[in-house]
Amino acid sequence: MNTRQLQHFLAVMNTGSLSAAADAVHLSQPALSRSIKALEEELRVSLFDRTNRRLHPTPFAMEYLERAKRIVFEEREGVRTLNLMKNGAYGPLVFGLGSSVAHDFLASLIRQLLASGPGLKIQAQVHSTDVLLDALQKERLDFFIGDVGAAARYPELMVEPLYTCSFGWFTRADHPLAGRKGLTMDDLKEHPLIGSGYISEMLALKMAHLYGMQMPIETNFAASINNIETAHDLILSTNALFPTTFLAMIKLLREKSVAILDVQPSFELELTLGIVTIRHRTQTPAAMQAFNIIRSYFQEAEQEIEVYL
Template sequence: MDLKRWTHIVAVADRRSFVRAAEQVHLSQPALTRSIQAAEAELGLVLFDRGNQDVVPTPAGEFIVARARQLVFDNRCLERDIALYRSLELGDTAFGVGPFPAATFLAPLLASMRREFPAIHLRVEISNWQLLLARLREEDIEFFVADTRDLPIDSGLEVRPLRHEPGGFYVRAGHALARLRAVTLQQLWTCGVLSVRLPAEVRGVIAQLLGLPSAAELSLALECDDVELLKDIALDCDSVLAAPHAAVAQEVEAGRLRALEVKGLPISASEMGVVTLNGRTPSPMARLLMSRLPAGA
């Protein structure tokens, strides 16, 4: 039985009159009567006693009306929720970000979303691309943003490039290296370098510049996916921080961190992209979030 007929049954039970119920559901009285008669025929039950005055549900009618009322209510709620979902006022999503995106544009992005859509629930997982890819394939997140240089070639994935985030090496104010016009990579590695997991391409370039036989020989003093933690450590010791410029802009402006000029080092930047499962339709909120990510140059 279609939902309109359940609506008719509830209207007759509520208004106790075919005439008044017909006005409520915008039908003629004969059309509503035929609808109720068809419902009774389909169910094999008499739903209403037609008295001289009020129309009242039979015992079977009381049983049916209670359940029909819930169906009608749930449908109204569903229609409302669909309208809210379409207008981005209801719904939620989960997505992932790598360490560099988390340290650069994530906070302002989430703050703007909270201001505009306070009823939305978001879940963000911050990790390296390997773990985020596993979450994506498990469909635990809808998309993730990370440096995609080491991402495996996979027809099941769709990758949209985002802007490059230039990076460099930084030390605390007062560090011996901060007084030098330029430093060497060897000097940096002697002090100990703090960084997130470096892409294979970057590791290869640095290993070659350091004169190491292979990228496997390159070691970091501390490797961690939390850029904020690495930044705090660099501010409190003589280790050297490798990070995107945007992640340390405030500390550099305040004079707490100093950028180092490194001899012979090519300009480096993270190559971020947004990664989704090919063929999976994103939710409206996921689609909006992805549209607000920093576009590629």
């Protein structure tokens, strides 16, 4: 058995098709079929039932899947670790984060990393947690900053919780509702609501329960936007209301250009942000430096936001 055979097995499991798997691993279909057959002979079990030109995983294949993934990962990770040691590599560094964190923090993070490692090559991707989760699982990222609750259910990932978000309803400082006490959902519905784009199903259900909203939650918003700069622009230039985290509004709060609405019931959801990595992956010095900067940022943000709560 060799890891190339295991890669071929995983390709078939991932694609569900011999032809698609052959394209993915750059082999002809007969060559891929021979590789799978050789693996079956070595394991002495049938991994696939062959019917109508398709391969259907057997219970043996389903049982072996996670072990095969770990073996292939460990081989790649071993080579990667040795290369890092051999080359004294500081990078490159590829990471992701959500729009609200990026808006306030990404430029500062990159400045600090480049100051300590001028030769570092950084790729930063700004996406929602669901997109970043997929990219990390496919090993296209070294880590991401996002919803650790969404990542915790995947055993191959490791999370470091850093910041528990506080939520509120926000609008421009001179909005007609600014300063009013005890606002209800009926008051809010008189104005367009802006959604933040990504929200986990659990958070959506809790928000719907709090305010009597319909599901899916997106149907309650005039617009759903996963770009925080655009959301900020709409809040400041219209009568729109924005239910979101204080962290997403921290720049406008500093500028005193937005108001925090007094809405009943209070907007209490559970969302913890942190660092998500691949379990057992050897981190580069650049990644370790980034983790320290990220930890400091969330500590400072938490202290700043406490003033508004």
